[in-house]
Amino acid sequence: MIKVQGLSKIYGENIAVDDISFEVKEGHIYGFLGPNGAGKSTTMNIITGYISPTYGTVEVNGYLMGKDTLKAKKSIGYLPEIPPLYPDMNVKEYLTFVARIKGVPGSEREAEINRVMEATAIKDMAKRLIKHLSKGYKQRVGIAQAILGNPEIIILDEPTVGLDPEQIIEVRTLIKSLKGEHTVILSSHILSEISATCDEVLVIANGRMVACDTTDNLLKNHKSVKTIKLNVKGDKDKTEEVLNSIEALEEVKFIENKGESNVFEVSCDPVKDLREDISFALSDARLLILEMNEETSSLEDIYLTLVKEADEQYAAEMKAISEGADLDEVFADKDDDPEDEKTESAEDSKEENESEEDSKEDSKEEE
Numbered sequence: 001m002i003k004v005q006g007l008s009k010i011y012g013e014n015i016a017v018d019d020i021s022f023e024v025k026e027g028h029i030y031g032f033l034g035p036n037g038a039g040k041s042t043t044m045n046i047i048t049g050y051i052s053p054t055y056g057t058v059e060v061n062g063y064l065m066g067k068d069t070l071k072a073k074k075s076i077g078y079l080p081e082i083p084p085l086y087p088d089m090n091v092k093e094y095l096t097f098v099a100r101i102k103g104v105p106g107s108e109r110e111a112e113i114n115r116v117m118e119a120t121a122i123k124d125m126a127k128r129l130i131k132h133l134s135k136g137y138k139q140r141v142g143i144a145q146a147i148l149g150n151p152e153i154i155i156l157d158e159p160t161v162g163l164d165p166e167q168i169i170e171v172r173t174l175i176k177s178l179k180g181e182h183t184v185i186l187s188s189h190i191l192s193e194i195s196a197t198c199d200e201v202l203v204i205a206n207g208r209m210v211a212c213d214t215t216d217n218l219l220k221n222h223k224s225v226k227t228i229k230l231n232v233k234g235d236k237d238k239t240e241e242v243l244n245s246i247e248a249l250e251e252v253k254f255i256e257n258k259g260e261s262n263v264f265e266v267s268c269d270p271v272k273d274l275r276e277d278i279s280f281a282l283s284d285a286r287l288l289i290l291e292m293n294e295e296t297s298s299l300e301d302i303y304l305t306l307v308k309e310a311d312e313q314y315a316a317e318m319k320a321i322s323e324g325a326d327l328d329e330v331f332a333d334k335d336d337d338p339e340d341e342k343t344e345s346a347e348d349s350k351e352e353n354e355s356e357e358d359s360k361e362d363s364k365e366e367e
Helices: 040-047 069-073 091-101 106-119 135-147 165-177 191-197 215-221 236-244 275-284 299-322 338-366
Strands: 002-011 014-024 029-033 055-060 076-079 153-157 183-188 200-205 208-214 226-233 251-258 261-268 288-296
Touching (some): 002 040, 040 055, 135 153, 183 191, 200 215, 200 299, 226 275, 236 275
Antiparallel strands (some): 002 055
């Protein structure tokens, strides 16, 4: 559906997007996540053909942006962060104008406008001037113009920014309804926005792609920690001694004293369930558990870790460059792709197996 390869955008000395590559498959909702200034909007503007990359390519439905630009753009409906609305038009006039620009045939235009107004629940606002609409309804009109003409790909840049909680829920529900019929790329710096709406997550920081996976895989593949909070009746030192004796616990931290009880926080591998071990150990020591709650690292924790690691790497690179380090050495680790190493290893193993099979066949022929 969309293939982005080696994409970079440089403004003078500022690298807005730094050599990112990813692929978007049909029928899913993708969340493009990153802090403000990470390069999300720049990447989206390049994908839609609004601006050109400094390096790299974008392929949409088999058409190369920059070569078959008009054909590629016909597959895309785009809502920028600030909706491209004409305030002195009413809603229907504006959508009619957009339909003409998009080349919707005159015989189909009325039906198509009614379809997108119904899909975005703005039919009652058809004759209302856009400048008199609330922020939420303006966003709905913006989404309506994006899906007008039924493009295969919908790209939404910060679609809920500035909305109140009720409006956010309404827009999220609307975006979810697009799944299957459209492929959706949703940009946001709000994690709850992504986790509540999207199938897959693309995390960008300092213009670089730091993760591209499903939310489930991100939780499974990145190191996370399970935290258990305990309120235990009994002596503090004795409780701490018992908890420290449980080898599988990675850390034991005293939080506060509550008179006859003490609150501790312990951490362990999220795969392990140590509640039974903790219960038996404290029970054997005649210490009563008043309360036990556990929490596992969330997607937000993983996102913050990924962004922090990317920031640290970027800062280290900038420092090395400022100190006159060799650029090839600075970016050596970045060029080493673990997937390439896995592929090479698999190919070597395959060649070795084939060599062994050939030797066996030769031995049989000699016999």
